Amino acid sequence: MTMPAPPASVPPADRMPLRRLAVIGAGPRGIAVIERLGAASRTEAWRGAVEVHLIDPHVDRGGAVWRTNQSRALVMNTATCQTTMYPDASCAPVLPVEGAQTLAEFLGREENGGYGPADIAPRAEHGRYLLTVLAQAEAAADPSRLRIVRRAAEARDVTGPLDGPQRVLLDDGEVLEVDAVVLALGHLATAPSPRSRRIAEAAERLGLLHVPSANPLEVDDTALLGRERVAVQGMGLNFYDAVGMLCEAAGGRFLEDPSTPSGLRYLPGGAEPQLLVGSRTGVVYRPKPDLRPHLPAPYEPTVLTDGMVESLAARPGGLDHERDVLPLMVAELTGAMARAGFDALADEEAILRLLFPLGRRARALPDAHARTRAVLREAIAAASAPDPAWTLAFRVLSALRIRVNELVDRGAYTSVSFLRDIDGFLKNAFASWASGPPVRRAREALALEEAGLLVFAGPAMSIEVDESARRFAVRAGDGPAVLCDGVLEAHLPGVDLPRFTSPLVRAWRERGEVRAALLPDRHGDEPVATGSIDVADDGTLIGTDGEAFARRILLGIPVSTAQPGSAITAEPGTAPQLLRRAERAAIDLARHAGALPRTSGEELVPWAMQIVVLRDKKALAADVDVAEAGARAVVALLDDERSALGGPWHDALARWVEGGRIRKIVRRADGKRWRDVQELEGVTVEVPFGAAVAGPAAVRALPPGPVRPLPHALDKLQVGGTTFVHEGESRTEDAPVTVEVSPLIEITSGKLVAQVAHAAQRAYDLMDAETRAAWRAQGFAVRVERADETTWARGGRPVSIVDAGYTELGGPTETTRARW
Ligand SMILES: Cc1cc2nc3c(=O)[nH]c(=O)nc-3n(C[C@H](O)[C@H](O)[C@H](O)COP(=O)(O)OP(=O)(O)OC[C@H]3O[C@@H](n4cnc5c(N)ncnc54)[C@H](O)[C@@H]3O)c2cc1C
Incomplete structure (x- = not known):
């Protein structure tokens, strides 16, 4: 039993003035901030009454990515046990945690679908989980301390002084006066790149199809129907989403067929175009091993250990990935294989072949289609069974990704190495292993190939316009042109401040209240501008004159240089930054509203x-x-x-x-x-x-x-x-x-x-x-x-x-x- 001490001499909550806060964005981050704010409001330290507005056009649908009303053909690429919205001990939360349930616990219940911990659920199910977390926070909030108000609106602008009340302008014309605001905006729409604009202009002029990069949800896949051949730029998750959505739009069906390498046979709806699929690197994302019913425990590195990360991060002059880190990664992988008795993969050459089957640098390949198909077939076979050596590689790579992110987080790499080796290559290579689609979706892609509806162009794909043929001319390197009557950009828009079309960010840009982050020049190399928004360590926005807006706190993908790993979910037991930052932001918000004392986080316990x-x-x-x-x-x-x-x-x-x-x-x-x-x-x-x-x-x-x-x-x-x-x-x-x-x-x-x-x-x-x-x-x-x-x-x-x-x-x- 908890014994509150005799009350201190503060006025009762109902006599304190009502303070107001805003959280813009109701995806996982925004909702996590609300959940933590609710937890803060139940502490003894909380004073007064606060109203927090959660603003997002999709606020009642779980946010833009996870909206509950999307097609069930759009599935997650993480297993249900890999997501939680509640901090566990690994996060060392300073605020209490009550009513915690992970995505696996939520979806594991019979009435919620009875999914297993290693199952892959439709994204809409994750959206239902987010809404449940929000509803739980709302129900647990004592309205005399915290009121949570949902606003189905877009925030068009946030104005206000460096350290004073802010005004949030909504698209319905209302202006909210708030003490502080958290912005967790996720992937923002961007204007097309010059290359993309050229393709769009040609498409318009020649009556061809151009689908710019976007969240797959925003793409009208019916536009592809009736086309002859569409070039698909991108071999990652958006490509796999496009496969699912196209087949759904065309009314095609997949039948089980053990005689084919995919194990499926595709019965076309009739209007599908042939897809010509390629990318800069040509690396097709490999399906995750089907580890049902339970994912194995995370791999604990023996080479790239915490101690090694510590000493690498402290190395003067900064790290060159190829020289300093890649050999350790290879040693980690070969060592793990040797210890497990997988001798065929216990040497460097074999590991590098497994990781980079098309070579370490993107270059056009004459037999790209056959080689990529072979990679996919092998990956599907290894993921379906699943092959224990592949499973081990997957686990080791997942652990190495966390370590490399930590090095990035700590600014350990030189800017040159970061841009060339991490941003320019490894990020994608890791994702192609650790963020791959579920096996079923990869089998569907292979079944399209078997039906003659999908051809791999491979690495170094480029798109020109053939004016005389009135078609797009698609090439891999210097190879022969293949004519297409459509282009689908199957990748998410990049993080690129000058190209963000969000009215909110545009307004800040016009007033000089936002600038691009520089990669830190800790190692004496030239600072390099990124497309990420510049923020201080605590997420506060930095304007062009270098001063921070203390009451505008940004979280997640638009500030991914300062907060690397922002697109990765909050995985239980891994001290996820999503939840740690959400708690910190919630505490900062509450302090700006005068609801918590301005002391260090620890004193809130x-x-x-x-x-x-x-x-x-x-x-x-x-x-x-x-x-x-x-x-x-x-x-x-x-x-x-x-x-x-x-x-x-x-x-x-x-x-x-x-x-x-x-x-x-x-x-x-x-x-x-x-x-x-x-x-x-x-x-x-x-x-x-x-x-x-x-x-x-x-x-x-x-x-x-x-x-x-x-x-x-x-x-x-x-x-x-x-x-x-x-x-x-x-x-x-x-x-x-x-x-x-x-x-x-x-x-x-x-x-x-x-x-x-x-x-x-x-x-x-x-x-x-x-x-x-x-x-x-x-x-x-x-x-x-x-x-x-x-x-x-x-x-x-x-x-x-x-x-x-x-x-x-x-x-x-x-x-x-x-x-x-
Ligand atoms: C298509 C897709 C699939 C993904 N699949 C997975 C997966 O399977 N597993 C996984 O772990 N991760 C996945 N991710 C990564 C995903 O980005 C993160 O898991 C997570 O959604 C990031 O959370 P967030 O709250 O930062 O951003 P988001 O979830 O993107 O939420 C941001 C919210 O801000 C709102 N918003 C933006 N601007 C404004 C404004 N001006 N006013 C009001 N609201 C605004 C948007 O409507 C949106 O709802 C996927 C991402 C995408 C795009």
């Missing part, structure tokens, strides 16, 4: 004195005895020489009582657990003479500390519902201090212990030195009395404890008094 009571079911003590033992243990601890100035408990006690809050948490233990608690520092007091009516009472009080994390011996002890024998009077005679309990309340024995201890503690603080010495001489004996109503009505005791009423009592209530 309340401090409490833990009190453990022995509860032996075979010899249950009387509650007055337990309360007396508790009061004596607390006072004995306060009086202990270890609590004196210079003693080991002194600072913790001083911090705990600061501001008048003396929170106590009462837990119960018996048997081994009780014995384990005796190993923790503290003071135990026993009251043995209860045996006539009940068992003996024993209580251990511990020096105060943060309520999270707790020593294991304490953490597992129950708090709620602690009851003892509620009969019989105190048998303590001649105690110097008497604590009276209100006759007007009904409380559990656990709460009684805390309230009596509060009163005894205040008595100890207030009495003069002589009385205190006399009390000490009697072992701080306390008599607990249940006052009758007449005595209680008289009042007039030197100590009166008023409980804030957050737990068992329905509002501020006087519970105990002390006299001496």
Whole structure:
């Protein structure tokens, strides 16, 4: 049971002015910020009433990517167990976490589809999960502290001073005045690149088809129907999405057919064009191994260990990936293969062939179609079975990706190496392994190939216009041109500030309130501009003059230079940046609204004195005895020489009582657990003479500390519902201090212990030195009395404890008094 201390002198919530905040973007990040804000509003540190507006045209649909009303042909590329919206211990959250459920737990329930942890679900299901998290945050919010308001609108502008209230202009014309705003905008629409514009102009002029890069949801796939041959630029997830959506739009069907390499046969709808598929690198994303029912534990590196990452990050002059990191990655992979007995893959050459089957650098290949098809066939066979060596490669690469992201995050690479090796190559290579489609979707792509509807152009694909043929001329390198009557740009728009078409970002650009981030020049190399928006470490927007807008906090993909790995989901157990940053942003928002104190995050974890009571079911003590033992243990601890100035408990006690809050948490233990608690520092007091009516009472009080994390011996002890024998009077005679309990309340024995201890503690603080010495001489004996109503009505005791009423009592209530 949690014992809030007597209320501090702040006005009640309903008399504080209402403050307002905004979160723009209701995808995973925006909703995570709302969830964390809700958690903050349930802490004791929270003050006042706040209204937060969650703004997104798709706010009731789970955001743009995950909207619940999209085709079920659009599926996730991560397994259900790889996503959560609630921080776990790996995030070391400073705010409480309640009602947590991962995507796997949510979708695993029969009524939600009964998906297994390694299953791949439609994106719409993830959208339903996000909406459930939001609804749960709304339901848990106490409206006198936090009101969550959904706004189905686009934010067109955010204006305001560097450090003052902001104004959010909505597309319905309304202007919201807010104390601060978080912007989690995800992938933003961009204007076409000059190359894309040329293709668009030619398409317009010649009556050809051009589908620019976009979220696959925004693409009208019916436009492809009836075309002869469409060039598809991109071999990643958008390409696979296009396969699914095209077949759905055409009304085609896939039948199981074990005689084909794909295991499927495609029955065309009739209007499908042939797809000519290629990209700059020519790397086709390989399906993830089908690891159902359970994904194996993450691989723990033995070469690129945390220690190695640490020493690489500290290397002067910066890292060159090819020279400094790639050999370690190869050693990690070959070592893992050797240890697992996969000797064929235990040497460098074999590993590099597996990773880069078309070579390490993009170049056109004469037999690109056959080679890419072979890669895909091999990958499908290995992923379907699944092949244990491939599964190991997949696990090692997933772990290496996290380590490389960490190096990027810490600015360890030189700019040149980052741009050339990571951004220009490895990011895609990793994604082609670790972010591949589900096996089924890869088999569908291969089935289209088998039906003659898909041809691989391979690496170095280029698109020109053949004016005489009135067609696009598509080539790989210098190879022969293949004529196409359409182009589908199957990739997401890049992160490129000058090309963002979002009215909000455009407005900032026009006023000089946004600039492009530079890659840090930590290693003496020339700073390099990126397309990412420049923000400070805490996400605050930086304007062209280098000054930060303290109340505009940006999260995620548009600021991916400062927050690398932004497109990766929040995976349980991996300290995901999405959730860590969401909590920090929520705390910053709350501080701007004056709802949380402007102290460090750690101080938001309340401090409490833990009190453990022995509860032996075979010899249950009387509650007055337990309360007396508790009061004596607390006072004995306060009086202990270890609590004196210079003693080991002194600072913790001083911090705990600061501001008048003396929170106590009462837990119960018996048997081994009780014995384990005796190993923790503290003071135990026993009251043995209860045996006539009940068992003996024993209580251990511990020096105060943060309520999270707790020593294991304490953490597992129950708090709620602690009851003892509620009969019989105190048998303590001649105690110097008497604590009276209100006759007007009904409380559990656990709460009684805390309230009596509060009163005894205040008595100890207030009495003069002589009385205190006399009390000490009697072992701080306390008599607990249940006052009758007449005595209680008289009042007039030197100590009166008023409980804030957050737990068992329905509002501020006087519970105990002390006299001496
Ligand atoms: C097609 C696609 C498929 C993906 N599949 C996966 C997957 O399977 N697994 C995975 O882990 N990751 C996947 N991702 C990565 C994905 O980007 C992240 O998992 C995650 O959605 C990022 O969350 P976010 O909240 O930062 O951005 P988003 O989810 O993109 O949300 C941003 C929100 O901001 C809103 N918004 C933007 N501008 C404004 C404005 N001016 N006013 C109001 N609202 C605005 C948008 O409408 C949108 O809802 C996928 C991404 C895409 C694009």
